[in-house]
Amino acid sequence: MTSVPEKTIKAAITAVGGYVPDDILTNFDLERMVDTSDEWIRSRTGIKERRILKDPNKATSFLAIEAANEVLRKSNCAPEEIDMLILATITPDMKVAATAAKVATNIGAVNAFAFDLQAACSGFLYSLSMAAAKIEAGHCQKILVVGADKMSSIVDYTDRTTCIIFGDGAGAVLMEASSNAFGWEDEYFRSNGMGQEFLHVKAGGSLHPTTEETLAKGWEAIYQEGKTVFKNAVSEMAFATQEVLRRNDLQPETVDYIIAHQANKRILDATQTRTKLSQKQFLTNIERYGNTTAATLPLLLRDYEDQFKTGDKLLFTAFGGGFTWGSAFYTWAYN
Numbered sequence: 626m627t628s629v630p631e632k633t634i635k636a637a638i639t640a641v642g643g644y645v646p647d648d649i650l651t652n653f654d655l656e657r658m659v660d661t662s663d664e665w666i667r668s669r670t671g672i673k674e675r676r677i678l679k680d681p682n683k684a685t686s687f688l689a690i691e692a693a694n695e696v697l698r699k700s701n702c703a704p705e706e707i708d709m710l711i712l713a714t715i716t717p718d719m720k721v722a723a724t725a726a727k728v729a730t731n732i733g734a735v736n737a738f739a740f741d742l743q744a745a746c747s748g749f750l751y752s753l754s755m756a757a758a759k760i761e762a763g764h765c766q767k768i769l770v771v772g773a774d775k776m777s778s779i780v781d782y783t784d785r786t787t788c789i790i791f792g793d794g795a796g797a798v799l800m801e802a803s804s805n806a807f808g809w810e811d812e813y814f815r816s817n818g819m820g821q822e823f824l825h826v827k828a829g830g831s832l833h834p835t836t837e838e839t840l841a842k843g844w845e846a847i848y849q850e851g852k853t854v855f856k857n858a859v860s861e862m863a864f865a866t867q868e869v870l871r872r873n874d875l876q877p878e879t880v881d882y883i884i885a886h887q888a889n890k891r892i893l894d895a896t897q898t899r900t901k902l903s904q905k906q907f908l909t910n911i912e913r914y915g916n917t918t919a920a921t922l923p924l925l926l927r928d929y930e931d932q933f934k935t936g937d938k939l940l941f942t943a944f945g946g947g948f949t950w951g952s953a954f955y956t957w958a959y960n
């Protein structure tokens with residue numbers, strides 16, 4: 626018996642969109658920039674190439690606007706009907722003001738309130754949860770949830786431990802009250818501040834405002850202790866996923882698709898083994914985009930949308946800086 630209470634209103638994704646920049650940074654390009662090889666990157670991460678937003682005048686808002694506009698084009702929703710817009714990102718255009726407000730105004734969502742949500746690679750999943758709650762409570766009818774990151778703006782392209790992983794991109798979904806029995810079912814989320822040490826951009830915040838010293842030390846770029854992040858990602862995503870399976874009385878083989886954060890193909894494989902799910906349930910696009918942080922989950926939805934059918938059982942799972950992580954059970958609501 627499931628321990629999850631029945632919902633009177635369920636929130637459902639009704640349209641998806643995405644955008645990646647045209648410029649491609651291949652493993653062979655990286656071979657010329659740092660001491661690495663295509664073979665090492667492919668075997669250790671599964672990544673072949675990533676997209677880079679090269680135009681210095683374009684920022685995360687540009688990626689987010691492209692993705693949001695695709696959602697609007699694919700849905701019957703006029704921008705004025707949007708009640709709320711959440712932008713998950715760790716690379717806002719500016720530290721202050723909210724990039725989400727710029728995105729909302731640019732797409733014509735004049736009746737929306739908009740804000741950024743920062744939970745690193747879990748940002749989009751946390752945002753979906755917030756949007757679902759506002760719809761279930763009857764506070765909002767139509768919500769745009771966007772995940773966008775211009776990771777190239779915080780990557781040090783002389784650091785081979787990080788520059789091979791990240792890419793730029795954006796994805797977005799429209800969420801509204803479900804017209805059938807399907808949508809957001811259940812979630813299990815956690816965080817642990819001890820993880821700060823292992824994955825961060827150290828400077829530019831209130832603890833270490835930017836100075837000549839922070840610049841000289843490279844503290845404006847993303848840093849991670851890969852092995853520690855890797856181990857925690859596998860154990861926490863596996864635990865959260867098993868918890869969601871248990872709470873909803875789901876056998877692993879009855880799940881249609883796993884929409885997992887694309888950080889490293891080996892993380893996905895290890896999580897799959899631990900959860901007794903099968904490899905074919907895990908959707909991937911990491912080989913083409915790398916790790917786009919808040920954008921990996923909605924880009925997966927965009928890339929595989931044609932495959933999903935009404936009633937399909939999806940499990941989302943993500944892990945990121947903070948640490949932040951979680952899993953959610955979702956039933957797809959349209960063909």
Ligand code: UT7
Nearest residue numbers: 660661662665746785786789851852854855888889944945
């Ligand atoms: O999105 C959420 C946050 N991020 C993640 O979830 C990523 C988690 N971590 C990872 O994906 C992996 O830890 C990495 C891909 C970052 C690294 O892979 P790894 O298998 O954990 O490698 P490692 O750090 O243990 O390094 C193994 C060796 C080292 O050399 P020695 O000490 O054995 O001689 C590294 O110096 O590989 C070396 N190395 C590289 N060699 C070629 C590290 N980066 C590279 C590189 N090319 N780019």
